[in-house]
Structure formats: structure tokens, C-alpha cells
Amino acid sequence: MIDGLFKYTFIQNAFIASVLVSIICGIIGTIIVEKKLVMMSGGIAHTSFGGIGLGYFLGIEPIIGALIFSIGASLGIAHINRSTKTNSDALVGMFWAIGMAMGILFIGLTPGYPPDMTSYLFGDILTVSKLSIRIMILVTIIITSVVVVFFNYWKAYLFDDEFSKTLGIRTLFLENLIFILIALAIVMLIKVVGIILVIALLTIPPAIAKFLTYNLKTIMIISIAFGMLFCILGLYVSYQFNIPSGATIIIIAGLTFFLFSSFRKL
Amino acid sequence: MSLVELKDVSVRYNSVVALESINLSVKENEFLGIIGPNGGGKTTLLKVLLGLITPCEGTVKINDDITLGYAPQFTRFDTDFPITVEDVILTGRLPSKFKIFHRYSKEDLSLALDIMERVDVLKFRHRQIGRLSGGQKQKVLIARALLTDPKILLLDEPTSSLDSSAKDEIYNLLKDINKNKTIIMVSHDIGVISSYINTVACLNKKLHYHGSHTKLNKDKLKTAYGCPVELIVHTETPRTFVSKNEEE
Numbered sequence: 132m133i134d135g136l137f138k139y140t141f142i143q144n145a146f147i148a149s150v151l152v153s154i155i156c157g158i159i160g161t162i163i164v165e166k167k168l169v170m171m172s173g174g175i176a177h178t179s180f181g182g183i184g185l186g187y188f189l190g191i192e193p194i195i196g197a198l199i200f201s202i203g204a205s206l207g208i209a210h211i212n213r214s215t216k217t218n219s220d221a222l223v224g225m226f227w228a229i230g231m232a233m234g235i236l237f238i239g240l241t242p243g244y245p246p247d248m249t250s251y252l253f254g255d256i257l258t259v260s261k262l263s264i265r266i267m268i269l270v271t272i273i274i275t276s277v278v279v280v281f282f283n284y285w286k287a288y289l290f291d292d293e294f295s296k297t298l299g300i301r302t303l304f305l306e307n308l309i310f311i312l313i314a315l316a317i318v319m320l321i322k323v324v325g326i327i328l329v330i331a332l333l334t335i336p337p338a339i340a341k342f343l344t345y346n347l348k349t350i351m352i353i354s355i356a357f358g359m360l361f362c363i364l365g366l367y368v369s370y371q372f373n374i375p376s377g378a379t380i381i382i383i384a385g386l387t388f389f390l391f392s393s394f395r396k397l
Numbered sequence: 398m399s400l401v402e403l404k405d406v407s408v409r410y411n412s413v414v415a416l417e418s419i420n421l422s423v424k425e426n427e428f429l430g431i432i433g434p435n436g437g438g439k440t441t442l443l444k445v446l447l448g449l450i451t452p453c454e455g456t457v458k459i460n461d462d463i464t465l466g467y468a469p470q471f472t473r474f475d476t477d478f479p480i481t482v483e484d485v486i487l488t489g490r491l492p493s494k495f496k497i498f499h500r501y502s503k504e505d506l507s508l509a510l511d512i513m514e515r516v517d518v519l520k521f522r523h524r525q526i527g528r529l530s531g532g533q534k535q536k537v538l539i540a541r542a543l544l545t546d547p548k549i550l551l552l553d554e555p556t557s558s559l560d561s562s563a564k565d566e567i568y569n570l571l572k573d574i575n576k577n578k579t580i581i582m583v584s585h586d587i588g589v590i591s592s593y594i595n596t597v598a599c600l601n602k603k604l605h606y607h608g609s610h611t612k613l614n615k616d617k618l619k620t621a622y623g624c625p626v627e628l629i630v631h632t633e634t635p636r637t638f639v640s641k642n643e644e645e
């Protein structure tokens with residue numbers, strides 16, 4: 132039956148997208164969980180909605196708009212945080228809501244029929260195009276190599292950025308780099324699970340992996356494996372029962388997490 | 398020859414004044430103990446020296462070739478992070494210039510093992526950092542700072558949760574290290590450290606005293622602690638003040 136499914140190109144694409152997204156999620160998800168950037172990542176995802184709206188309004192590819200907005204938001208939040216030392220939660224909340232508001236405004240201003248936004252909000256892995264796959268491959272390679280090549284630096288920076296700075300390591304560079312990677316990752320994930328569900332796919336696999344190990348590298352690898360399991364299983368289930376893929380993936384991930392956490396308590 | 402020179406350094410956090418016109422110079426091979434009440438600006442002063450905080454006024458002079466090793470105050474420590482004791486300590490050997498595919502060398506590891514042995518955390522080397530007791534974690538931070546093999550070692554209350562025998566061990570180790578390194582240490586253990594340090598600084602927003610601690614007997618150190626400056630200024634041994642640190 133699965134063989135039969137693979138005849139369809141869109142299933143193939145969805146499968147490849149699942150694998151790529153899992154790699155991105157496993158690596159970036161672990162970083163945002165360990166660096167306590169979960170709220171910030173949620174904020175970036177929602178801010179990118181403004182970019183999607185702008186894309187429709189200007190008639191350019193909405194994902195390009197999302198990319199600009201999410202990179203802008205992540206560097207913006209990081210910069211304002213550094214310079215004013217304000218409460219970053221409140222700041223993230225502001226970006227979050229203003230981004231969404233701008234998206235709705237731009238779409239309202241776009242002439243003609245309002246476009247269907249559900250695939251951006253909730254994702255649709257079955258509609259991932261060949262071009263999207265190519266871009267995803269590129270982003271996956273960038274994220275993986277940046278993290279692998281400087282792994283010891285990331286480990287030191289994530290654990291204790293102040294100490295790394297006293298060693299003379301350029302932590303500002305690392306910080307900006309990681310925020311750009313987070314923004315890239317989030318935009319890639321929007322296609323698959325959507326703005327609203329992104330945060331779950333980033334955080335659930337590392338949360339489960341942390342039950343099993345306390346080695347940073349192993350957490351990333353286990354997270355990737357769980358991500359693949361959730362995405363591929365979710366894809367299959369959603370196709371079989373004709374239900375939304377993004378939501379299915381997240382529900383499966385969530386159930387697995389609760390299974391693990393209750394086993395852990397026993 | 399002074400290694401470090403602070404001139405009229407002031408630091409404010411928004412409206413809170415943490416340091417006010419600090420003038421301080423630290424000489425080569427000095428073992429400086431910084432004392433002062435909570436919120437007196439001790440941590441802030443170390444961070445200024447480390448370049449983690451840029452003062453809003455004044456200048457900090459430290460030569461580029463002087464390396465600094467830092468053991469942070471342990472309260473601000475995230476210990477949930479997935480990293481082992483050994484990996485924490487090894488970061489002390491991380492080169493400051495980015496090296497691709499960096500791996501710690503055999504030498505790095507053997508130096509780390511040696512230091513772990515000396516501060517007595519060797520048996521925990523593969524444990525996650527959060528699964529240590531407070532005192533053990535502090536020893537790890539000290540070990541990491543030592544492994545950087547710096548010219549100046551800056552320690553922020555390094556022994557606050559150590560038992561007295563561990564304290565003695567650490568201080569003896571520091572005294573040994575002090576033979577060829579400068580050490581700046583924040584501490585509340587005035588009584589204990591006075592037999593190891595050679596100068597003391599009393600900090601409470603302003604630098605109230607910096608000079609030889611032997612000229613300042615234990616009782617006076619105790620009064621000096623959390624002190625308004627007058628208490629020290631009116632001692633019988635005003636000669637001991639480093640003139641440029643005098644307030645009036």
C-alpha cells in the first residue's frame with residue numbers, strides 16, 4: 132500500500148519535506164529549547180504572517196515576505212533586548228500581535244478575492260512544491276553545516292555565553308547567526324505545519340529526547356528521529372483519513388510526549 | 398607595573414548606580430580580595446574588567462595580550478543544560494578564533510583531568526552539570542577558569558558554598574597559582590582569605606579602600622565590611638591608603 136502511495140509525486144515531495152523538516156526541527160528545536168528561546172520563536176513565526184500578507188499585497192511570493200519579516204523580527208528582538216534590557220516576553224508579545232495584525236491588514240488591502248490563508252496558518256505538507264523542496268534542501272544544508280562545523284562553539288555559547296565572551300569568542304556573531312538560522316527554520320516549517328503549529332514541532336521532539344539523554348548532540352539526533360516519525364506517520368494518517376496533515380503531525384507528537392512523560396513518572 | 402587600570406569608572410543599570418567613579422589599578426601578581434555588601438557592585442566591577450559591561454563613564458585599560466579567566470558567581474547558573482562536567486571544564490580551552498570542526502586535543506583533556514583532580518571533581522566528570530551539589534558545581538566553575546590558564550584570574554565568590562576543608566584546598570591552590578598569576582577574587586570570607594590575599598578592596602558603589610590588608614586588622618576588616626567610608630578613613634593608619642583611591 133505504501134508502495135502504491137509513492138507513485139504520486141506529491142506524496143514523494145511530502146515525504147522528502149518530512150525528512151528535511153525533521154532535520155531542521157531537531158537541530159534548531161534543540162537550540163531554542165536549551166537557550167530558552169521558545170516564546171521568541173513563537174513570536175517570530177507569528178510576525179512572519181505580516182510578511183505573508185505583504186507578499187500577497189505586493190504580488191510577490193508570500194514566503195519571501197515571511198522570510199524578510201521573520202529575520203527582521205528575530206534580529207530586532209535580539210537587538211532591542213541587548214540594548215534596552217527590557218522584558219523580552221513583553222517585546223515578543225508585541226511583535227507577535229503586530230505581525231499578525233499587519234498580515235490581516237495587508238490581506239484586507241489586497242484587491243480581489245481574499246486568498247486562503249489556512250495553509251500558512253496550519254500548514255499543508257501535501258502541497259509542498261518542487262521548488263520548496265529545493266529551497267528546503269538548501270536551508271537544511273546551511274543549518275546542519277553551520278551547527279556541525281562550529282559545534283563546540285555552539286555548545287559553549289548555549290551553555291554560558293558570558294564565559295564564552297570572556298574567552299574572546301565573538302558571541303555577538305554567534306547570537307546573530309543563531310537568530311538568522313531560527314528565522315530560516317521557522318519559514319521552512321510554515322509550509323509544513325503552519326505558523327500556529329510551528330512551535331510544537333520545534334519543541335516536542337527535544338522535550339522527548341531530553342527524557343532519554345543529556346548529551347546535546349544526542350538530543351539533536353534523537354529529536355531528528357522523532358521528528359521524522361511524527362511527520363511521516365502524520366502524513367500517512369492524514370492521507371488515509373483525509374484530515375489536515377499539520378494538525379495530525381502535532382497531535383501525534385503531543386500524544387507521544389505525554390506517553391513518555393507518564394512512563395517516566397512510573 | 399599595573400596590569401589593569403580603571404579611571405573614574407561609573408556604571409548605571411537604567412537608573413540604579415552600581416559603580417561610581419572607581420579608580421583602581423591592579424599590579425602584576427597581586428592577589429586582590431574584593432569585599433563589600435550585597436549589591437555593592439562587586440560582580441559589576443568584575444564584569445567591567447572582563448569587558449562584559451561597558452561603563453557609562455571612565456576608562457578601562459587592559460592590554461590586549463592579557464588573558465582573563467572568569468569564574469562567575471554561581472547563582473546565575475543554568476544547570477539544566479545538557480552538558481557534562483568534563484565538557485564544561487574543557488570550554489576553558491576553546492580557542493577564541495573560530496576553528497572549523499574544532500575538537501579538544503589530548504593535551505586539552507589531560508590538562509582538564511589534572512585540574513579536575515586538583516579541585517576534586519574527577520569522579521563526576523561524566524555527570525550532567527545539574528546533578529552536582531552546589532559546592533561541586535562551584536568547583537567546576539573554578540576548574541574551568543583555571544583551565545583557561547589566564548594572566549589574570551577573576552573569581553566571583555568562588556567558595557560561597559564550599560565546606561571549610563574544600564575552601565582551604567581552593568585557597569591553597571589559588572595561593573600556589575598566584576606565584577605567577579594575578580588574582581582578583583570577590584569574597585565574603587574576610588577572615589579566611591586574609592591569610593592568602595595581599596591587598597583588599599572595599600566596594601560599596603564607591604571604592605572605599607584599596608590597599609594592603611595587613612595594615613587593616615581583622616576587626617577593622619569586619620567593620621569595614623558593608624561600611625561607610627568614614628569607618629576606614631578614620632583608622633589610625635591612614636598612611637596605608639593608596640592616595641588616588643581616597644575619596645576626600
Ligand SMILES: Nc1ncnc2c1ncn2[C@@H]1O[C@H](COP(=O)(O)OP(=O)(O)OP(=O)(O)O)[C@@H](O)[C@H]1O
Nearest residue numbers: 410413414415434435436437438439440441442470
Ligand atoms: N542586570 C541588572 N539590571 C539592573 N540592575 C542591576 C543588574 N545587575 C546588578 N544590578 C544592580 O546593581 C547593583 C550592583 O550589583 P552587583 O551584582 O554588582 O552586586 P554584588 O556586589 O555582586 O552583590 P552580591 O554580593 O549580592 O553578589 C545592585 O544594586 C543591583 O541591584
Ligand SMILES: [Mg+2]
Nearest residue numbers: 439440441470
Ligand atoms: Mg555579585
